[in-house]
Amino acid sequence: MLPARSLPFLPESRSFRIAACAAVALAAAARIGLRIHFTDFRAPELWEFGEIARNLVQTGTFTYRSNGVPSAFMPPAYPLYIAFLYQIFGVGQVAHMVLAGALLFFELAVPFLVGYLAAGIWDRTTGFVAFLLALFWPQFLVMSGRLTNVPIYTSLLLLACVLVLSNSIPLRRRALFGGFLLGAFGLFRFEACAFLVPFGFVLLRHNGAASSQRRGAGWRHRLGILSVFLGAFITPLLPWIARNYAVFGQVVLSTSGGYNLRRGHHARATGTAREHYAAENTLTESTAGGTPVPGAEAMARVVERTPGDVLRVDRFFRDEALRFIAANPAKEASLVVRKLFFFLVADFTHPMSRVFPIWGASLAALVVGLVCWLRNGIRDPRQQFLWLVFTTQACLAVVFFVVPRYRMGVEFVPLVFFAAALAPLVRHWSADSTSQQKEARVRPRLSH
Numbered sequence: 001m002l003p004a005r006s007l008p009f010l011p012e013s014r015s016f017r018i019a020a021c022a023a024v025a026l027a028a029a030a031r032i033g034l035r036i037h038f039t040d041f042r043a044p045e046l047w048e049f050g051e052i053a054r055n056l057v058q059t060g061t062f063t064y065r066s067n068g069v070p071s072a073f074m075p076p077a078y079p080l081y082i083a084f085l086y087q088i089f090g091v092g093q094v095a096h097m098v099l100a101g102a103l104l105f106f107e108l109a110v111p112f113l114v115g116y117l118a119a120g121i122w123d124r125t126t127g128f129v130a131f132l133l134a135l136f137w138p139q140f141l142v143m144s145g146r147l148t149n150v151p152i153y154t155s156l157l158l159l160a161c162v163l164v165l166s167n168s169i170p171l172r173r174r175a176l177f178g179g180f181l182l183g184a185f186g187l188f189r190f191e192a193c194a195f196l197v198p199f200g201f202v203l204l205r206h207n208g209a210a211s212s213q214r215r216g217a218g219w220r221h222r223l224g225i226l227s228v229f230l231g232a233f234i235t236p237l238l239p240w241i242a243r244n245y246a247v248f249g250q251v252v253l254s255t256s257g258g259y260n261l262r263r264g265h266h267a268r269a270t271g272t273a274r275e276h277y278a279a280e281n282t283l284t285e286s287t288a289g290g291t292p293v294p295g296a297e298a299m300a301r302v303v304e305r306t307p308g309d310v311l312r313v314d315r316f317f318r319d320e321a322l323r324f325i326a327a328n329p330a331k332e333a334s335l336v337v338r339k340l341f342f343f344l345v346a347d348f349t350h351p352m353s354r355v356f357p358i359w360g361a362s363l364a365a366l367v368v369g370l371v372c373w374l375r376n377g378i379r380d381p382r383q384q385f386l387w388l389v390f391t392t393q394a395c396l397a398v399v400f401f402v403v404p405r406y407r408m409g410v411e412f413v414p415l416v417f418f419a420a421a422l423a424p425l426v427r428h429w430s431a432d433s434t435s436q437q438k439e440a441r442v443r444p445r446l447s448h
Contacts, residue, residue: 007115008119008124009115009116009119009126010127011125020131023132023135023136024108024135028104028108030136031107031108031143032144035100038145039096039145041093041097045147046082048064048073048079049078049079049082050082052083053079053080053082053083054086054091056083057083062076062243065300066310069305069307070307071255071307071310072240072247072254073255075188075189075190076187077152077184078188081099082095082099096147103144103147103148103152104144106154107143107151109151109155110140110143110151110154111134111135111140112131113155113158113412114134114158114412115127115130115134117130117162117416118130118416118419118420120162120166121382121420122420122423123423125430126416127419130415133415137361137411137415138358138361138362139361139362139408139411140411142358142408145352150408152188153185153409154409156182156184156188157185157195157389158412161178161389163181164199164202165202165385171203171225172228175203175226175228175229176228176229176232178229178232179199179229179231179232179233180233182199183232183233183235183236186236187240190253190256191393191396194396195392196233197388197392198388198392199385200229201384201388202381202382202384203225203226203229204222205381205384205385206381240253247307248308248310252311255311255313256314257314257318258317258319258321259296259317260400261322261399261400262294262320263291263401264335264399264400265324265325266320266324267294268291268294269401270291271335271338271339271341271402272338272342272349273291274347274349295316339402340394340397342397342402343394344363344366344394345363346359346362346363347404350404365411365417368417368418368421369415369416369418369421371421372417376420377420383417389410390410390414393406
């Protein structure tokens with residue numbers, strides 16, 4: 001049974017704990033069912049991660065379609081983990097099933113972390129509501145449709161948020177733990193650097209509140225906290241940066257940024273990675289119908305003989321994207337509106353995102369959660385921090401393009417505010433139910 005003391009979002013009532021255990025079991029079964037239904041373990045879709053992992057096992061080189069030349073096209077952690085499984089179990093069904101088991105652990109960790117986050121900001125009831133919602137939230141359930149790394153980096157980002165907001169941990173340790181976890185997140189998603197803004201904001205706000213109570217504490221102390229945070233952030237990334245410096249002769253985080261920027265900025269760009277409406281409502285994210293990227297075919301024919309060639313290809317796409325942005329302000333304004341709509345509401349060009357229970361629940365949580373925040377918590381720096389995290393991801397989508405997993409990774413933000421809006425109703429219902437139970441116990445006594 002789930003221990004109430006170690007889970008601050010779990011009610012003390014035994015019946016609630018039993019219900020929570022049953023809910024977790026049901027949620028796990030649902031995720032396992034989705035994985036079995038939508039995944040072919042003999043040859044699952046692993047995108048670039050799988051190809052890099054195979055290259056690592058077969059050639060010992062971290063490369064993606066670069067003629068054996070080292071590249072830094074994708075974040076390293078997930079392909080390294082897949083390659084590790086391939087080394088142990090071979091490239092095949094067993095390795096993919098072990099991978100699925102590890103992903104299931106992170107998929108189930110997400111609701112627990114959501115509960116922790118909500119309970120830490122609000123109270124136990126809000127945490128419990130958020131936990132139950134997250135167990136069966138459509139955006140979180142569809143993580144189990146494919147063998148993606150979304151549950152891993154979502155868990156890392158969530159845990160970083162939980163720790164950096166934990167008042168029971170000294171501020172310096174919060175900066176240390178939060179920075180390290182955000183750096184680990186960066187090994188799965190290169191845009192981790194953008195999240196330095198909301199994390200730095202909340203650390204400064206908390207530090208400012210503490211400093212105002214102590215004479216002599218000021219900017220020196222704030223800079224010390226930020227230094228700890230930044231140092232912890234860069235630590236997990238150092239091996240990757242050092243490897244890239246040895247390969248490319250300069251500090252390089254990624255060799256895919258130019259292509260991804262161009263993918264979102266060209267004459268036929270739609271704001272998403274796709275061009276046409278999907279034919280079916282399925283969880284299968286086929287690459288068919290993807291918007292053609294100008295120059296992609298020509299660059300694919302470039303024979304990359306050295307790491308310098310890899311950098312030149314990346315630079316070509318980046319320069320072409322920037323030229324298009326400067327020359328087409330009207331098109332760019334239209335793309336901003338489209339991208340925001342696709343991110344905030346739904347990407348109706350995607351076969352999974354356009355399913356109403358998925359986007360409808362997310363939109364409801366966003367609207368209700370925003371209203372709840374504006375009415376009750378707009379001055380709370382912890383709540384401001386969460387919306388900054390959400391806004392950071394939205395801005396990244398506007399800069400590049402929108403795919404459902406970008407919203408999925410920060411879906412926990414509107415969800416916890418939605419839970420905060422529902423919590424008073426749950427408390428009222430619980431109080432009425434308890435009162436009726438007490439009255440029912442008293443009546444037989446009075447009849448005697």
